[in-house]
Amino acid sequence: MRNCKSYCPINQALEVFGDKWTLLIIRDIMFDGKRYFREMLGSDEKIASNILTDRLNKLEEFGILVKTKDAHHKQKNVYSLTDKGIELMPVMIEIAHWSTKHRKVSEKDRIHVKELVDGGQKLQDKMQEALRSELESVSNS
Amino acid sequence: MRNCKSYCPINQALEVFGDKWTLLIIRDIMFDGKRYFREMLGSDEKIASNILTDRLNKLEEFGILVKTKDAHHKQKNVYSLTDKGIELMPVMIEIAHWSTKHRKVSEKDRIHVKELVDGGQKLQDKMQEALRSELESVSNS
DNA sequence: TTTGACTGGTTGCAAAAAACAACTGGACAA
DNA sequence: TTGTCCAGTTGTTTTTTGCAACCAGTCAAA
Numbered sequence: 252m253r254n255c256k257s258y259c260p261i262n263q264a265l266e267v268f269g270d271k272w273t274l275l276i277i278r279d280i281m282f283d284g285k286r287y288f289r290e291m292l293g294s295d296e297k298i299a300s301n302i303l304t305d306r307l308n309k310l311e312e313f314g315i316l317v318k319t320k321d322a323h324h325k326q327k328n329v330y331s332l333t334d335k336g337i338e339l340m341p342v343m344i345e346i347a348h349w350s351t352k353h354r355k356v357s358e359k360d361r362i363h364v365k366e367l368v369d370g371g372q373k374l375q376d377k378m379q380e381a382l383r384s385e386l387e388s389v390s391n392s
Numbered sequence: 393m394r395n396c397k398s399y400c401p402i403n404q405a406l407e408v409f410g411d412k413w414t415l416l417i418i419r420d421i422m423f424d425g426k427r428y429f430r431e432m433l434g435s436d437e438k439i440a441s442n443i444l445t446d447r448l449n450k451l452e453e454f455g456i457l458v459k460t461k462d463a464h465h466k467q468k469n470v471y472s473l474t475d476k477g478i479e480l481m482p483v484m485i486e487i488a489h490w491s492t493k494h495r496k497v498s499e500k501d502r503i504h505v506k507e508l509v510d511g512g513q514k515l516q517d518k519m520q521e522a523l524r525s526e527l528e529s530v531s532n533s
Numbered sequence: 534t535t536t537g538a539c540t541g542g543t544t545g546c547a548a549a550a551a552a553c554a555a556c557t558g559g560a561c562a563a
Numbered sequence: 564t565t566g567t568c569c570a571g572t573t574g575t576t577t578t579t580t581g582c583a584a585c586c587a588g589t590c591a592a593a
Contacts (some may be wrong), residue, residue: 254435258498261419261484267495271410271551278402284427288570296397299552304571326560326569336493342490343402345483350401353476354408357399364401373397412580429541440581445542467540467589536576540589549580 266315268339272298273306274346277332277339281382282363285323304374310336316345319389331389337382340375344368408454409480413439414447415487418473418480419495421457422523423504428462451477460530472530478523481516485509 256262267272275296276362279285285294292303302344310316314338321327347364350356367374397403409415417438420426426435433444452456456477462468465509488505493496497505508515 257417257421258496258501259436260488260495260501261415261496262437263414263491263495263497264487265415269410269412269415271406274402274406274410275400278400283499289568294572296401296403299554300571300572301553302551305550322525324561324569333578338490342486345486346405347401349479349483350404352479354401354404355399355405356401360399360401422553430539433541440583441542442544442582443580465540465590534593536591536593538590538592540587543586544584545582547580547582549578551576551578553574553576555573555575557572558569561567561571563567 254345255272267310269317270306272296272302273310274343275346276310277315277336278343280330280332280336281340281343286331287327288330291330315339317386317389319392322392329389331386333386334383337386338378340379342374396418406452408456411447413443414436414451417444417451418456418477419484421471422477422484423480427472428468429471434435446449446485450519456480458527458530458533470530472527473523474527475524478520478527485516488495 255266262296262337262353268277275294275298276291279291285291288300288303288307291369292298292300298306307316311318313335314382314384316332319331321329344364344367347360348368351361351364396407396425398418416435416439417432420432420435426432429444433441435441435485439447448459452459454476455472455474457471460470460472460527462470485505485508488501489509492502492505
């Protein structure tokens with residue numbers, strides 16, 4: 252650990268995603284189906300390309316995602332969540348759920364989160380399974 | 393909203409706690425029973441006093457906590473979580489749960505988190521209720 | 534009533550991180 | 564072969580963080 256302040260679980264998590272951008276990148280992959288650098292660069296929050304590069308590299312180092320070459324376009328990289336990343340889904344959903352209660356959120360997202368929460372464990376398992384099979388398909392190439 | 397990048401629920405949450413310190417302060421109050429500035433200053437992660445001042449003020453502005461005068465010591469402030477803060481408990485527990493699976497965590501904390509997770513909704517409700525009654529008692533003085 | 538430790542902070546400066554804009558070389562499709 | 568798209572890189576400015584020293588009010592004990 253580079254600059255590990257403590258072995259408290261909250262702090263250990265913050266060393267991975269305790270900043271303004273990392274969870275947005277994970278959101279892009281987990282919920283918005285984004286897989287390429289340019290797609291993430293185009294998200295509403297307008298992340299700078301150097302920051303995106305930096306965070307993708309860090310997430311790869313942490314084992315949250317893997318970078319593979321696109322089969323059809325030599326220059327494109329495909330970013331996929333690992334198990335470690337996929338298992339952040341409950342965290343993401345709890346955060347989103349809290350935000351819909353206590354923060355100003357777009358109507359579209361409010362509905363999206365409600366579906367996710369109402370879908371319960373069953374929906375979540377299904378979504379995680381979909382991400383896992385994707386991971387499997389990129390690792391077999 | 394000062395510099396609201398988007399109304400995505402994840403981003404809206406990050407505007408509140410998307411940094412290395414805020415969730416540690418919430419942890420101190422929520423799980424470690426800390427109520428005073430100096431107590432939080434003394435946590436393992438060694439936050440600087442100017443950063444602590446800044447974050448406590450921001451959390452108060454966001455309505456996550458309230459600052460009240462201590463009844464027995466004129467100089468001391470008591471920091472208590474509001475409902476909005478208390479309802480971050482599921483988020484905190486999911487984060488901690490993820491960390492115990494995927495990050496290096498102290499044995500003491502691992503056990504603590506396991507108890508919290510195994511305790512289920514019932515334990516969580518009880519803990520939230522305790523924090524709420526505390527809030528009530530400071531607001532009646 | 535003095536002393537000394539403790540209270541919640543503030544201040545100034547150095548270092549690190551983020552934001553911004555311009556740019557790069559390889560790849561692809563027409 | 565030309566223009567567009569690709570994942571980044573580079574250099575500069577601005578913002579945030581980290582650090583240490585400091586402060587005045589307060590409290591408990593001598």
